[in-house]
Amino acid sequence: MSGLEAEPAVAATLFGDRIDTARAFTDALAREGEQRGLIGPLELPRLWTRHILNSAIAAPLFHGRVADIGSGAGLPGLVLAIARPDVHWTLIEPMERRVTWLTEQVDALGLENVEILRARAEDVGRPGAFDVVTARAVSALRTLLPLTAPLARDGGEVTLLKGMNAANEIDAAQKQIKKYKLSDVRVEVLGEGVLPEITRVIRAFVRA
Numbered sequence: 001m002s003g004l005e006a007e008p009a010v011a012a013t014l015f016g017d018r019i020d021t022a023r024a025f026t027d028a029l030a031r032e033g034e035q036r037g038l039i040g041p042l043e044l045p046r047l048w049t050r051h052i053l054n055s056a057i058a059a060p061l062f063h064g065r066v067a068d069i070g071s072g073a074g075l076p077g078l079v080l081a082i083a084r085p086d087v088h089w090t091l092i093e094p095m096e097r098r099v100t101w102l103t104e105q106v107d108a109l110g111l112e113n114v115e116i117l118r119a120r121a122e123d124v125g126r127p128g129a130f131d132v133v134t135a136r137a138v139s140a141l142r143t144l145l146p147l148t149a150p151l152a153r154d155g156g157e158v159t160l161l162k163g164m165n166a167a168n169e170i171d172a173a174q175k176q177i178k179k180y181k182l183s184d185v186r187v188e189v190l191g192e193g194v195l196p197e198i199t200r201v202i203r204a205f206v207r208a
Contacts, residue, residue, distance in 0.1 A: 003044040006029045010194060011048060014056045014083065021082045021109050026052050028105060029073060036101060038073035049196050051075050053173055054161070055136065057191045057199050059083035061159050064131030066090070067151050069121045070138040072098055076161055077134075081114045088196055090115045092124060121147035128153045128208060136161035141169035141202060142176050149180035154208035159183070166200040181207040 007023065015022045030047055033039035043051065062084055066076030071091035081089040091114060093099050099118045106114045117124065133148040133156070141160070148158050162169065166187045170177070176187035177185055185204040190200055 003169055005045050005048045005157070008048055008053065008064075011053060011056075014053060014059070018082050018085070021111075021125050022052065022056070025074065025078060025082060025105060025109060026042070028108070032101075033073060036097065038098065047073060052079055054197060054199050055079035056083050057195060058134075058159070058161060058201055061201065061203070062087050062134070065129070066089070066132045066134060067092055067126075067130045067148075069100060069133065069135040069144075069151075071116075074102055074105060075084075076144050078102065078109075078111070078114070080134075082109065085111075085113050088113050090117055090130070092117045092119055092121055094118065094120045107144070111155075121151070124151060126151060128156075130156060132159050133158045134159050134161065136190055137163075140172065142173035143167075145173060145176040145180050145182070147178045149182065149206050152206040154206070156206050157203060158206060160202050162187075162200045162202050164200065166202050170202065177204070183207065 005051045013018045030044055034041050041099050056079050059080055065088045067090045071093040077089055077091040078147050091102055102116050108116040127150050138144055170185055184203040188201045188203055190199040
C-alpha cells in the first residue's frame with residue numbers, strides 16, 4: 001500500500017505464529033483508518049513502528065481478564081488480543097463508529113478472545129472485574145486512574161502505555177495514587193535495542 005511503512009523484521013518475532021493476523025489488521029487499518037477517523041493522515045509511514053509494535057511489545061505483561069479503556073482503532077487492545085490469544089480482552093469504547101470498526105475487525109480476524117463494550121469507562125459497572133486494566137494515549141495519569149483503577153480486582157494491576165513524560169505523570173498523580181490505593185507504581189521501559197521507538201509503561205498494583 002502506498003505510503004505504508006514496510007513491515008519491520010522484528011514484527012514476526014513479536015507476533016510469532018500470529019503474524020499473519022497482525023498483518024491483516026495493519027493492512028485494514030492502513031486502508032480504512034484515515035477515512036474512518038481512526039488514525040491521522042501522517043500515520044501510515046510509521047504505522048508499524050509507532051502503533052502496532054509499540055503496542056505489541058507490551059504483550060507479555062498481561063494475563064487473565066484484561067480491560068482496554070478507550071480502545072479507539074484497536075490500539076493497544078486489538079493488537080494485544082492478536083498477540084495474546086490466551087488472554088481475554090474487553091475493549092471499552094464509547095464512540096459508535098469506533099465500536100463498529102472494532103466489531104468488524106474482531107469478526108474479520110476471527111478473534112474469539114475479545115468482547116467489545118460500548119460504554120464510557122465510568123459507566124461500565126464492573127468494579128473489580130479485571131486482572132489488568134490498560135489504556136494507551138487516553139489522558140494524563142491523574143485523570144486516567146479514576147477510570148481504570150476501580151475496574152481492577154484487589155491485587156490486580158493497571159498497565160498503561162505512556163509517552164516520554166510518564167515519570168512526571170506519576171509525580172502529578174500522587175493524590176489519585178493514594179486515593180485508589182496503588183502500590184509499586186513505576187515506569188517500565190520496553191523495547192530498548194529491539195524497537196526503533198521504546199515503549200514506556202506505567203504499572204502499579206491496585207488494592208481494594
